[in-house]
Amino acid sequence: MNKITLTILFLFSFPLAHAQSGLQDRINKNAMAVEQQVIEWRRDFHEHPELGNEETRTAGIVADHLKSLGMDVTEGLAVTGVVGVLKGGQAGPTVTIRADMDALPVTERNDLPFKSQVTTNYNGQESGVMHACGHDSHVAILMGVAEVLAGMKDDLKGTVKFIFQPAEEGLEDKTVESWGAKQLVEEGVMDDVDAIFGLHINSQTPVGVIKYKPGPSMAAVDNLEIQVKGRQAHGAYPWSSIDPIVTSSQIVMGLQTIVSRNVKIIEIPAIVTIGAIHGGVRHNIIPEEVEMIGTIRTYSEAQQTLIHRRIREIGENIAESAGATAEINIKKMYPVTFNDPELTAMMLPSLEKVAGKDNVWLHDPVTGAEDFSFYQKEKPGLFIFLGGMPADADPETAPSHHTPDFYLDESGFVLGVRALSQLAVDYMGMN
Numbered sequence: 242m243n244k245i246t247l248t249i250l251f252l253f254s255f256p257l258a259h260a261q262s263g264l265q266d267r268i269n270k271n272a273m274a275v276e277q278q279v280i281e282w283r284r285d286f287h288e289h290p291e292l293g294n295e296e297t298r299t300a301g302i303v304a305d306h307l308k309s310l311g312m313d314v315t316e317g318l319a320v321t322g323v324v325g326v327l328k329g330g331q332a333g334p335t336v337t338i339r340a341d342m343d344a345l346p347v348t349e350r351n352d353l354p355f356k357s358q359v360t361t362n363y364n365g366q367e368s369g370v371m372h373a374c375g376h377d378s379h380v381a382i383l384m385g386v387a388e389v390l391a392g393m394k395d396d397l398k399g400t401v402k403f404i405f406q407p408a409e410e411g412l413e414d415k416t417v418e419s420w421g422a423k424q425l426v427e428e429g430v431m432d433d434v435d436a437i438f439g440l441h442i443n444s445q446t447p448v449g450v451i452k453y454k455p456g457p458s459m460a461a462v463d464n465l466e467i468q469v470k471g472r473q474a475h476g477a478y479p480w481s482s483i484d485p486i487v488t489s490s491q492i493v494m495g496l497q498t499i500v501s502r503n504v505k506i507i508e509i510p511a512i513v514t515i516g517a518i519h520g521g522v523r524h525n526i527i528p529e530e531v532e533m534i535g536t537i538r539t540y541s542e543a544q545q546t547l548i549h550r551r552i553r554e555i556g557e558n559i560a561e562s563a564g565a566t567a568e569i570n571i572k573k574m575y576p577v578t579f580n581d582p583e584l585t586a587m588m589l590p591s592l593e594k595v596a597g598k599d600n601v602w603l604h605d606p607v608t609g610a611e612d613f614s615f616y617q618k619e620k621p622g623l624f625i626f627l628g629g630m631p632a633d634a635d636p637e638t639a640p641s642h643h644t645p646d647f648y649l650d651e652s653g654f655v656l657g658v659r660a661l662s663q664l665a666v667d668y669m670g671m672n
């Protein structure tokens with residue numbers, strides 16, 4: 242290439258390239274500057290984990306940080322939640338980014354200098370407390386994003402709302418059945434918002450990778466309870482019984498036909514699992530009743546309605562055919578984590594910009610659930626997965642979330658800071 246061609250190329254390409262990447266460069270630079278601090282915040286949260294609705298120490302650190310960045314901060318939302326509002330220098334949409342703060346009753350087995358030493362009595366059982374789902378990294382990453390975007394405050398074309406929510410894992414206390422996101426929505430956190438973004442770190446996805454899926458991304462969860470009532474009898478005189486054990490066995494088998502014969506599985510999967518069966522006390526007594534519990538995972542309301550109806554039809558009619566009764570209770574827990582297809586398509590280039598096209602992967606529907614879904618019922622949202630597994634580890638054997646060996650490679654965090662920051666400014670239409 243001669244000098245003139247080079248000059249022409251330079252003259253024509255530079256202003257365009259500069260306009261497109263100037264903002265990205267700025268985000269990258271700010272994100273790199275805060276990376277070490279993000280890792281330190283995370284280590285501190287990891288060493289001091291707090292269970293759902295008890296995240297007072299974490300929330301205090303978050304609130305202090307947001308205040309130090311000059312934000313309007315509200316504390317004590319949905320018990321321990323913190324919301325910070327960053328008003329940009331120019332008018333525009335309100336975009337929300339969310340992190341969850343709660344840890345789990347898991348005893349950490351990792352040998353880390355910042356290993357959790359916290360213990361608790363959880364529903365009568367002694368247990369350790371551990372950030373075994375990686376929410377410590379979510380809090381630290383979003384604190385980093387807050388710092389990056391606050392550093393660009395005057396240029397922001399809109400408002401950024403930072404949500405640090407409690408109790409994503411839900412509360413086990415039978416008297417309150419709720420999640421931080423659900424309660425925040427009820428308190429109106431989404432009322433003045435145009436869109437919401439969030440991420441989950443993943444211990445079985447390599448660092449540097451972002452995973453996404455338009456439409457239904459994670460399952461809705463319903464709890465299932467079936468109580469089968471028959472007639473008690475001596476085990477040696479079964480003809481005088483209405484045997485709830487045999488009837489329950491038939492119901493369990495009948496339920497298997499829902500996914501295999503009623504659900505259009507070529508579109509999207511579904512799951513019906515019976516997780517426990519309780520009935521009887523002795524080898525020679527046919528009991529009066531059997532109780533079964535299980536979980537249902539679905540990806541649309543139509544699918545959910547169909548499965549609920551089939552569970553009732555199968556359960557009640559098999560019981561009736563035996564002369565027994567089946568009382569069926571289905572409790573809706575988490576809704577579907579549904580990534581608005583239009584928003585996802587609009588934001589995909591932002592993800593590719595920060596991670597590189599080859600590192601943005603489409604994922605299969607996840608059969609786990611997220612309370613992020615409650616926000617997405619209110620406004621369009623996008624929830625992505627961020628790689629947290631050492632690049633040379635095997636995803637098949639890397640410890641999964643909620644286990645004592647759950648481990649994160651901290652070098653993956655900075656991509657989370659860059660991704661969420663880029664999503665926010667790109668949504669505002671900045672360039």
Ligand SMILES: [Zn+2]
Nearest residue numbers: 374410642643
């Ligand atoms: Zn979890």
Ligand SMILES: [Zn+2]
Nearest residue numbers: 374376409441
């Ligand atoms: Zn989680």
